[in-house]
Amino acid sequence: MAELNGKPISLDELQALALTNYGHFTSMRVDNGKVRGLSLHLDRLVRDCRAVFGVDLDVERVREFARRAMPAGGSRVVRVTIFDPSLDMGHIGSDAHPQVLVTTRPAGHLPLPPLRVRCVVYTRDMPEVKSVGLFGSLRHRRESQRAGFDDALFVDEQSVISEGGTWNIGFIKGEQVIWPDAECLVGTTMELLQQVHDHTSASVKLSDVASFDAAFATNAAIGVRVISGLDELTLPQTHPLNDLLRKEYTKLPGDDL
Structure with a gap:
């Protein structure tokens, strides 16, 4: 699953991330609908958004979009990536309007081998x-x-x-x-x-x-x-x-x- 601001991400939007590759993220392991250290993940996103884009991040907006990807049961890794599809390499200094990309992948069975x-x-x-x-x-x-x-x-x-x-x-x-x-x-x-x-x-x-x-x-x-x-x-x-x-x-x- 890959959603940008709660909607399926378009090829153009995904291309901006792939080609410019400027942004930050956090990855959360979700076990039976729960996230350990959720506040730490959210604090990281806020702190890094200020450092990378110079703007404040709407945490409730992030939570809303991430909640859509949360599995009801089992284990998944939910990644929240913050980037601005309108920025490119030639205009990276423009004012930023960060967007919220949420993707998921299977979580490995723990403990993993050494x-x-x-x-x-x-x-x-x-x-x-x-x-x-x-x-x-x-x-x-x-x-x-x-x-x-x-x-x-x-x-x-x-x-x-x-x-x-x-x-x-x-x-x-x-x-x-x-x-x-x-x-x-x-x-x-x-x-x-x-x-x-x-x-x-x-x-x-x-x-x-x-x-x-x-x-x-x-x-x-x-x-x-x-x-x-x-x-x-x-x-x-x-x-x-x-x-x-x-x-x-x-x-x-x-x-x-």
């Missing part, structure tokens, strides 16, 4: 914004998969870890959860876990990873997913705290749109 990731030196443009400009992230994901890994993990020139292309990373040492203190997109799942489980933030370098007991990835679609390998380093596929985090996240009540 990830093996390859580290690459890369920083997303405006990392605090969940933008539709995913070329760099997908290029590194593609190259990592062709090299035998599942995805890419981003580090800077000093080997400081920041984030995956579409997910956050956390580490476990003893009973402690450690989130990298680096410039990144703070995901809704990461925020929710920080609300329910003690944690700390610290600068994490690649050389530090061998000293940790386990690692995991988070985003709204995958929940909490074990990371079993980082470059040539093998990490445990099971850890009690990984299981606990997954249970804590799963037990969080969802919200109605």
Whole structure:
């Protein structure tokens, strides 16, 4: 399903997004009509709309259009993309009138199998914004998969870890959860876990990873997913705290749109 402002999107409108590719989005996992962290998703859309377009977003309008795509039962991923079909590359500086595109796709059965990731030196443009400009992230994901890994993990020139292309990373040492203190997109799942489980933030370098007991990835679609390998380093596929985090996240009540 793909609707723009509550109506089927036209080819011309979709072409504007495909060719200009300027906008931002959030993806929500919907389980039996409920969304975990709904307010965080909506806050993100409002914040990013100001950053990308310089205008305020009508949250109730977004909720109305997203509600149409909500399944009554089962699980789906509902993506809300904010873009302006009237903007093009030659007139990108024009006043913006952002529109609301809602699309859906099947949600994977949780928990997903462990990830093996390859580290690459890369920083997303405006990392605090969940933008539709995913070329760099997908290029590194593609190259990592062709090299035998599942995805890419981003580090800077000093080997400081920041984030995956579409997910956050956390580490476990003893009973402690450690989130990298680096410039990144703070995901809704990461925020929710920080609300329910003690944690700390610290600068994490690649050389530090061998000293940790386990690692995991988070985003709204995958929940909490074990990371079993980082470059040539093998990490445990099971850890009690990984299981606990997954249970804590799963037990969080969802919200109605």
